[in-house]
Amino acid sequence: MVTSMDIGVWILLFLVGFIHSSESKYIAYNTTSTIVPGKLNVHLVPHTHDDVGWLKTIDQYYVGSNNSIQGACVQNVLDSLIPALLADKNRKFIYVEQAFFQRWWREQSEVVQKTVKQLVNSGQLEFINGGMCMHDEAATHYIDMIDQTTLGHRFIKEEFGVTPRIGWQIDPFGHSAVQAYLLGAEVGFDSLFFARIDYQDRAKRKDEKSLEVVWQGSKSFGSSSQIFSGAFPENYEPPSNFYFEVNDDSPIVQDDINLFDYNVPERVNEFVSAALSQANITRTNHIMWTMGTDFKYQYAETWFRQLDKFIHYVNQDGRVHALYSTPSIYTDAKHAANEAWPIKTDDYFPYADRVNGYWTGYFTSRPALKGYVRWTSGYYLAARQLEYFKGKSASGPNTDSLADALAIAQHHDAVSGTSKQHVANDYAKRLSIGYTEAEKTVAASLACLTEGATKTGCGTPQVKFQQCPLLNISYCPASEVNFSDGKNLVVVVYNPLGWKREDVIRIPVANEKVVVRDSNGKKVQSQLLPIPDAFLGLRNYHAAAYLGISPSVNPKYWLAFSAIVPPLGFSTYYVSNAKKSAYKSGSQSDGFEVGLGNLKLIYSGKEGKLTQYINRKRKVKESLEQTYKYYPSYGDDGTITAQASGAYIFRPNGSSFPIKPNGKSPLTVLRGPIVHEVHQKINSWIYQTTRLVKGKEHVEVEFIVGPIPIDDGVGKEIATEIKTNLTSSKTFYTDSNGRDFIERVRDYRKDWNLEVNQPVAGNYYPINHGIYLKDKSKEFSVLVDRSVGGSSILDGQVELMVHRRLLNDDSRGVAEALNETVCVSDKCTGLTVLGKYYFRIDPIGEGARWRRTFGQEIYSPLLLAFTESEGNWGDSHVTTFSGIDSSYSLPENVAVITLQDLGDGNVLLRLAHLYEIGEDIHLSIKSSIELKKVFRDKQINKITEVNLSANQERAEMEKKRLVWQVKGSSREPEVSRGGPVDPEKLIVELSPMEIRTFVINFNH
């Protein structure tokens, strides 16, 4: 053969072996989808990973607009998939993200819908994971995870009659215990697959062939909630050189002997070699190849054309066996292999993909969005209850669009804070729209209930309730009215929890001459607190930024009063004109104490700082310091920027710097009968209120942080820390998605010998609910109002990262620095974050009660609705209401996490036990809920216990769920679970951590 092909003079090539005479023609490829025993089976799983928003918004991804940012169009994927599957019945595909699928589905003709149903029926198209999105696992609350999964699963069930079998969390950045046992096993999944685990962990697991394990995520449920779980060897993409998207440059299989570059033998060899290499790190003779990646299969045929050929020629070759497969088929094959698998407990956090690449920044990224999601989540829970009381309206307003928006917001680039800015805006816009509709639903329901119209049905209620979603920035036009004209402000306070509750209400008022009365007309103790400039500035700036208005009224005070509200019910309070000012100014002195009851905080006035925490009743006395600090981002000082901090990655520059209070501004102390507050302006961009409320034995800290200054060219990550003297021995506990607490040990991993590269970032964990630590005598707990990253970097210390402002991208794809701003008239300033956290010190063994029961109150704050009344409101309106029997209250270890009118005549009820096994001596016990009292006026016709995502009967799920053998496992004692519900007695038992889901049909 001649190598040089240049044409100098006329050339002549005598090509050896050139076959010209054999006509090429149609080849019918043999695309088996059966497993061959005794051979290495390569399960080819065609898939696309379609982020429900990331670089583009979900709608942009769906329709394929904004392609200059990223070429991606989910419509192409689904459109092109159908003919590709029809072309060969062996071809298979899995589809994951229901938010996209539903968009597509509703645009299809009946003919296409029928075809797709057949493809689903035959197993060619399989839905896996099946939630609206592939939710994040670090910054998501378990209630949101359940809701978004239920939304997707029920759609699939209703349209196709099928239930997804497989968890498919291939992209989230670390994996939670709650995902494994709750959103996995309890949903009924037979396996769970993912890609992102720590690189050190991965290396060891490859060595030990333990990428695939049986994961037991729950201490309370033990082996009853295990799931087979596989981490992919590298990522969720094909082996290198096996990418076949339009325009991809992997070598195609050229099998037309009439054309040049015939390469079947080379490609078969590459296939076999990649398969054998994976087989070397995998147990059993089944390996899975994830044939696809982000937004691929835009023209599905390009992949299937090549996969057909590989299956055909690789099987002709015979060294390994290739087949079209799905994770279900793969799971069944693994199960059939009768192997005992290594066990895995706890979770896969934090995730690092390389030495300095700890994905722990995103635990805090976009703290305002995270706060908005959490607040909306709590609102949605309450709104569904109120919608249920009224009866759901199919034509709206209803809570459906909020359900959708919240579901999408759980995506692993949404609440995680790792999307581009315009996409984050889109999530917020959707939440806002959803909220607005839910707000109408709530207002209508409350109107009905106050008008006493629920039993007879509620046509057009007269009362117009207002709500104040911007109450957090003290913006509430409804409460800022002028009472001097004789009007009463009616405040309806709704409690979504199952137990009676007393809480302080706090609303801005324009006037100091106010009085609060309860529904009996009895004067209620109240307190006025002057609104500091810091809050007023926040209020006015954001009213301009978000509403485009300059509020005409500037409220001068917060009015605080205690409300007492029945379970799943409301109370009514009236605010009206008083003869004289209710405001009493406070006092302060060097070295002072604040606190209205058992709990006192001692301040050193000279230094202006908190020094001691004392709860006399509980005999707790602890030195304590609370400060702010910042981590400068790596490389921003002009040195190398190999790995910057960014939306995903927390990469501090080695050291942290304390943020010292400005010496000049002294503490301001506000004292009154309801609340004591210590106001501190730490510096020009940090303002903090420390609050002690009458009757509560915890400290509430409200902070305003931002705009973080960057004029020095250095990105900063702001943490607050509380130092105590507890000897916590490197150990602390953080929640998993707001549910189970998991033990963390500083600079240590249970699964491998940790090489410590990042002593701060590598010890950060996601905190959705709280963090605590303990020593022999005390527990120190901190609860949060949204997801944040946090750690205990020193013994006795807890830190929370509350805000981040960064100047570089961290090279994980988002291609933007996380530098959030807020703009008014095109002038933008760095984002300010307003948030709260709560802390408390208890004697050892007594902290759980506060963390769990009060924790639930943080998630479900009282819902306020306002209206004005001239006459006596109570004469013509219901002022006190409880959705359940007035003699009844749910136990304080149980929450109604779902009470939802399904709109089809059924109601979805989900009850959650709030305590883990052994967590609290009194509350970590089996509880009973009497449904007859919960549904006091209704008769239950049928009650069906279903799985967590409510797409199948629980019994059926348990019957068919695969049971896996575990290597060297000693069977644990039987786990406690509530027994079946007797349809006569209708009592639901809940064991620790149990969540039970019911579809209930009522007699009408």
Next chain:
Amino acid sequence: MVTSMDIGVWILLFLVGFIHSSESKYIAYNTTSTIVPGKLNVHLVPHTHDDVGWLKTIDQYYVGSNNSIQGACVQNVLDSLIPALLADKNRKFIYVEQAFFQRWWREQSEVVQKTVKQLVNSGQLEFINGGMCMHDEAATHYIDMIDQTTLGHRFIKEEFGVTPRIGWQIDPFGHSAVQAYLLGAEVGFDSLFFARIDYQDRAKRKDEKSLEVVWQGSKSFGSSSQIFSGAFPENYEPPSNFYFEVNDDSPIVQDDINLFDYNVPERVNEFVSAALSQANITRTNHIMWTMGTDFKYQYAETWFRQLDKFIHYVNQDGRVHALYSTPSIYTDAKHAANEAWPIKTDDYFPYADRVNGYWTGYFTSRPALKGYVRWTSGYYLAARQLEYFKGKSASGPNTDSLADALAIAQHHDAVSGTSKQHVANDYAKRLSIGYTEAEKTVAASLACLTEGATKTGCGTPQVKFQQCPLLNISYCPASEVNFSDGKNLVVVVYNPLGWKREDVIRIPVANEKVVVRDSNGKKVQSQLLPIPDAFLGLRNYHAAAYLGISPSVNPKYWLAFSAIVPPLGFSTYYVSNAKKSAYKSGSQSDGFEVGLGNLKLIYSGKEGKLTQYINRKRKVKESLEQTYKYYPSYGDDGTITAQASGAYIFRPNGSSFPIKPNGKSPLTVLRGPIVHEVHQKINSWIYQTTRLVKGKEHVEVEFIVGPIPIDDGVGKEIATEIKTNLTSSKTFYTDSNGRDFIERVRDYRKDWNLEVNQPVAGNYYPINHGIYLKDKSKEFSVLVDRSVGGSSILDGQVELMVHRRLLNDDSRGVAEALNETVCVSDKCTGLTVLGKYYFRIDPIGEGARWRRTFGQEIYSPLLLAFTESEGNWGDSHVTTFSGIDSSYSLPENVAVITLQDLGDGNVLLRLAHLYEIGEDIHLSIKSSIELKKVFRDKQINKITEVNLSANQERAEMEKKRLVWQVKGSSREPEVSRGGPVDPEKLIVELSPMEIRTFVINFNH
């Protein structure tokens, strides 16, 4: 509405007009394909432009390999097209390049083939242009254009029963008269569309609404070969922002009101505005949008999905009317508009796309490939004749693969020289493979004919003929044998022309003791010429480079002798051992004359240069100088490189530099009875032989140019020039694709006032056949052996660019510098080009005969085949053969340009009159050919005159072809054409420039 969407604290957006309650659903788009009178009709023509090789090879483009160079896969286009067309019967698509379509077609299942036939039948899929490729129009010979078009058109006819109606030359870089009248009108096309015309011309035509014209390309045929021709307003792409390939970033039509970014009104407005803007420069209320571009529709649905929506919503809007269309529908609409169109004559050369962007470099780019294509083309013509004599073998060897290779080589990035190097290599490889098979066919046919076996059929002939395709570099193992062992070398000389011919044969021999005898055993005059070192170096280097061998024999001499060969037949000559050396050395002196007959060249020995041309018989005596010069490329001196010279563009650096002969090396003159040669080693990289042959009255110049030195960092373009004293008044004539001659005037364009930017590059024209100029008394003609660029930059002067070596890319997409090299063992040197040109000076009016009749001999050289014989060859072999009646000869103004066994029992015959009207007083007349004598031994059963591409009967074509009105045209006198062929007499008449094509069926 709120503009800022950042989330500072929790936000709330009250979106005005957000529609959430209306369910989106399946929309059935109204995709009309009818024309609406009285409205502006926007003809949307979905198309893909699939280069038959450019940045990737044709096979790489087809299968979609090598995507790292360019994401392109024609298989995707055609695969995805079928379901897209089936989805809506109004959707339409045109497909152009049959080389791709045939690859795809033969891989399809019968089911798909049946579906495609239905789509073609219904007009949803229309083949236009229909040749194997979209051939180049500058560097292609008309015979190749006809052949490649015929190959495509007959395939379409056979498989689908349809005939393409439209010429679609949308990418070639300038447009030829032959394309318009011959490959357009004479093929039966109703219109011709293209995109690339001079930017100055385009501007004027937009102003005057004359982008669409009636093009009358032939002087000889006048209005009988007109064609409606449209130049697109900008290019062959959609209006900007209307690109819809997968991942394209034009805004899609977002019409789902349930999603964000609904944009139907904006997109409709953009559509209407683009349409109106085009209507402003277009006559009639029909405009065409070319919806596609290079290798688009990889997932056809992406385009159709958007086009469906545009048609639906634009027509709902109603300001303009959009429809799915094809160029046929558009053409019919234009015709129906009853408009009179501006006339256009001549051609659209040269093409400039901007001030310094003259696409005249490619006229010469890759001169070796151009030479190889031309030589192979001539060989193919002869090989088909010989294949016909023997009878075509379906199972091979046959000429089919050469037909394919040659067809592909006509592509506008193939012979044009504008592909990447590896693609140019691919074209050459294909030609080589095709040649090798054709060579076997020729050898077998000659063996049959010499064995006298044709009448009885030819089984397995005994004689093994060798041929010498590398004879041009003096490499011919067959002739380099040792005659001293008593063997005779049998030389069979085949003449593919219709007239008897005498020509000098020239073969390398190893021995000086040789004698030549004719088939009667009579000694033939011969001459030995020593082979200069320059040729031997070339021979040995390229034998190593292309064959990987070092020839064992070094021939010392060329043996030259005159052969006389009958029409379409052969003679036989024997070379054998002689007693004594036949070599006689020549002589030279200061101031000498060379020439064997009427023509003499006078050299000034002192300066070593040609000074005078004298033909005493013709009374021509002309001072004459022939030299070489080079154009340095713009910017290579380190100045700005805004526009470099490259594969496409000729951008000289303002000046040219003479290449002076090295003073030291004197001329070498070789004189003998057959030929006189003057050898000049101009410098280390230019060697030239000037040759005068016995009995011929022209000068033959053979040059070896290269490797062009680039060690000074300057790219160079090498031209040879001949200066005479003719007062040519800026005027010269160049051929159109080797057929008609067109008048060129320096620094002038007939169609607009030329602004001269590039006084050299802007005056270059493609030369396929020849260039001439004249004054009142003389004509000076130059003929070429391949396509080159050339001009007359000064009065009396002609220059030809013979070679180019460039160091920069010219930014037209190929992204490589045109820097060809030849490598031996990984050591590469710049490409050397060996070529010939011929010149002659005639009294005015007498030049055409030489240009036409001798010109045809250049295209069709004598074909040589060699074998060895020990006994008396003539005793057992046919030594003289004519395919036609031995008493008959075709007139010298007619060539058999196709004589081909179609393999289906029919023969394709194409006869071409070689003269234009008025070109020669004796030969520009109607001629007659007696088919009975041409097919002397056969009986014609049926003769059908067909159109040029042989896919329909000529009469039918003429009947249905559209006739167009021309603005202000005065009807010319009736054009002369040959009359119908009487089936009894079987005489074919040919008028000047007429080409007539027949399918002939013989009685067997």
